[in-house]
Amino acid sequence: MNTTLLLVQALNGLQFGVLLFLVAAGLTLVFGVMDFINLAHGVQYMVGAYLGAALAAMTGSFWLGLLLALPAALVFGLLLEWLVFRHLYARDHLSQVLATFGVILFLNEGVKAVFGAAPLQMPVPEALSGGVPIMEGLLYPTYRLAILAAGLLSAGLLWFLVERTRAGMLVRAGASNAPMLGALGVDVNRLFMLVFGFGAMLAGFAGVMAAPILSVEPGMGDNLLILAFVVIVIGGIGSVRGAFIAALLVGLVETIGRAMLPDLMRLMLDPSAARQTGAALASMLVYVVMAVILAVRPAGLFPVRR
Amino acid sequence: MRWRNAALPLLIFAALALAPFVGFGQGHSLTLLARAMIFGMAAISLSLLVGGAGLVSLGHAALLGVGAYAVVVLDHARVTEALVVMPVAIGVAALFALLTGAVAIRTSGVHFIMITLAFGQMAFFTASSLAIFGGDDGYTLYGRLELGGSRLLENRLFFHFACLALLAGTWLLVEALLRSRFGRVLRAARENETRARAVGFAPYPFRLAAYVIAGAIAGLAGVMLANSAEFVAPAYLTWQRSGDLLFMVILGGLAGPHGALMGALAFVLIEEWLSHLTEHWRLIFGPLLILCVFFMRDGIAGLLRRG
Numbered sequence: 325m326n327t328t329l330l331l332v333q334a335l336n337g338l339q340f341g342v343l344l345f346l347v348a349a350g351l352t353l354v355f356g357v358m359d360f361i362n363l364a365h366g367v368q369y370m371v372g373a374y375l376g377a378a379l380a381a382m383t384g385s386f387w388l389g390l391l392l393a394l395p396a397a398l399v400f401g402l403l404l405e406w407l408v409f410r411h412l413y414a415r416d417h418l419s420q421v422l423a424t425f426g427v428i429l430f431l432n433e434g435v436k437a438v439f440g441a442a443p444l445q446m447p448v449p450e451a452l453s454g455g456v457p458i459m460e461g462l463l464y465p466t467y468r469l470a471i472l473a474a475g476l477l478s479a480g481l482l483w484f485l486v487e488r489t490r491a492g493m494l495v496r497a498g499a500s501n502a503p504m505l506g507a508l509g510v511d512v513n514r515l516f517m518l519v520f521g522f523g524a525m526l527a528g529f530a531g532v533m534a535a536p537i538l539s540v541e542p543g544m545g546d547n548l549l550i551l552a553f554v555v556i557v558i559g560g561i562g563s564v565r566g567a568f569i570a571a572l573l574v575g576l577v578e579t580i581g582r583a584m585l586p587d588l589m590r591l592m593l594d595p596s597a598a599r600q601t602g603a604a605l606a607s608m609l610v611y612v613v614m615a616v617i618l619a620v621r622p623a624g625l626f627p628v629r630r
Numbered sequence: 631m632r633w634r635n636a637a638l639p640l641l642i643f644a645a646l647a648l649a650p651f652v653g654f655g656q657g658h659s660l661t662l663l664a665r666a667m668i669f670g671m672a673a674i675s676l677s678l679l680v681g682g683a684g685l686v687s688l689g690h691a692a693l694l695g696v697g698a699y700a701v702v703v704l705d706h707a708r709v710t711e712a713l714v715v716m717p718v719a720i721g722v723a724a725l726f727a728l729l730t731g732a733v734a735i736r737t738s739g740v741h742f743i744m745i746t747l748a749f750g751q752m753a754f755f756t757a758s759s760l761a762i763f764g765g766d767d768g769y770t771l772y773g774r775l776e777l778g779g780s781r782l783l784e785n786r787l788f789f790h791f792a793c794l795a796l797l798a799g800t801w802l803l804v805e806a807l808l809r810s811r812f813g814r815v816l817r818a819a820r821e822n823e824t825r826a827r828a829v830g831f832a833p834y835p836f837r838l839a840a841y842v843i844a845g846a847i848a849g850l851a852g853v854m855l856a857n858s859a860e861f862v863a864p865a866y867l868t869w870q871r872s873g874d875l876l877f878m879v880i881l882g883g884l885a886g887p888h889g890a891l892m893g894a895l896a897f898v899l900i901e902e903w904l905s906h907l908t909e910h911w912r913l914i915f916g917p918l919l920i921l922c923v924f925f926m927r928d929g930i931a932g933l934l935r936r937g
Contacts, residue, residue, distance in 0.1 A: 419880075422919060426923070430917055553744055554744075600765055603759065607755040614745075618737065622736070
């Protein structure tokens with residue numbers, strides 16, 4: 325493992341981290357403000373990717389696809405909220421887990437019925453194809469750098485919205501004490517809806533951005549969802565800052581672990597076994613990190629003060 | 631209403647015992663019933679956690695998988711005697727539950743859900759990495775376990791009744807546990823932890839014991855699942871499977887182990903029926919789950935009690 329490869333893997337890790345953050349941010353806000361476990365947040369990422377791929381194919385342009393997919397993902401999120409989720413806020417976590425699990429089953433099967441089980445392709449936009457020389461003799465795909473930039477930009481925007489605007493102040497107030505906020509005359513249900521729609525749009529945005537480099541297929545959101553949960557638990561539930569740092573951490577650990585562990589294993593095992601064992605260990609690594617962090621700091625790295 | 635808690639399961643057990651002789655004796659029906667009964671065991675063990683102790687685990691399938699993979703490892707080493715394999719599998723599953731439970735039970739609420747999910751995922755990835763046991767593709771057993779050297783479990787009818795006996799035993803055990811002092815402490819700690827502590831019961835060892843017992847039962851169910859299919863794959867350990875198990879428990883109702891029993895049977899039969907109806911049966915199954923959560927708060931057991 326030389327430095328060039330490590331640099332590439334670190335960039336890949338950061339890029340995966342910002343995608344994770346876009347999904348985790350909505351999850352942690354919904355969780356923090358409404359105390360609502362939304363397992364279906366991962367399928368919103370999937371729906372975003374499908375909307376992006378389908379709309380891009382229809383309009384023939386990546387940018388139009390992206391532009392149209394965002395409001396579509398927002399509307400879709402609000403529709404789900406209206407149909408299912410709003411009836412669950414007052415219920416216990418078990419009911420929320422189950423009902424949103426039902427939404428996952430439905431939507432995973434739904435996209436399979438509409439688009440087929442085979443992965444969809446979404447082309448990388450013309451302007452962002454090709455690579456950027458980041459070191460001598462090393463081209464890094466422009467599109468991946470664009471994802472990184474877009475993710476960091478969204479993170480900055482989100483930070484500004486949550487920390488510096490009136491709506492963000494209400495969201496933070498809702499996260500620390502929603503009933504009190506309601507008593508002070510804020511329409512908490514509308515705030516919930518706003519947070520929910522925004523979270524769905526962020527997840528959808530992540531889906532569209534990921535579509536050209538990952539395969540768009542049914543169930544693509546499930547694994548990401550679990551990782552996003554790991555992120556918000558490590559970061560401290562309800563904390564956007566915690567989610568950001570934890571997402572980058574998980575992205576780096578996952579990607580670099582995946583790249584390096586098989587090589588490390590090769591020192592002990594034969595190549596094919598090393599590849600498989602290394603990959604499995606790498607997948608496990610983030611859960612080990614989570615278990616250790618939870619054992620030391622049960623409320624996560626940046627617990628929201630209540 | 632207590633008699634119903636016992637009468638219903640007895641009725642179901644009687645129906646299951648009669649099933650092979652009243653038109654459900656063909657291979658396919660028996661396989662389906664065996665699957666339903668095995669998931670019934672797993673769901674009952676989960677209901678001890680969810681209903682009894684208030685611990686919502688989203689990693690229960692991992693315990694099932696540990697039991698199944700114990701069969702695989704021993705099968706690979708040509709150990710196929712049920713009297714050896716079953717205790718080993720139960721022991722390994724209980725040990726896995728003890729180690730993971732010792733960490734998980736320190737947390738509560740959402741964090742417990744998440745950490746059991748994390749342990750489940752670890753088990754899943756471990757299973758997919760076991761290259762000698764087929765990795766992602768799974769492992770086909772040489773055959774079913776032998777019982778005292780004979781190949782009795784190959785007999786469909788015998789296997790059916792073995793599953794039924796284990797299911798009934800599981801129900802009896804969990805029912806007895808929940809009625810005992812142990813079960814009352816679990817419930818007290820679920821209802822109000824502060825008060826339980828105030829009267830002198832630290833919930834931790836009770837919850838851990840419940841977790842280990844549930845793990846042991848799930849491990850045994852895993853052994854039976856592996857033998858029923860004569861095949862084991864990492865897919866047994868996915869978190870979606872854990873979600874299915876939770877659905878079975880809730881579908882049946884949290885009032886007691888009889889709820890989980892009915893939930894598991896209903897789940898497997900509805901799944902089978904719908905998958906015959908259409909290829910995209912999950913399009914119906916998903917909304918069905920949501921409607922159950924919305925409108926059937928006490929599950930099937932609750933409906934029967936009201937009716």
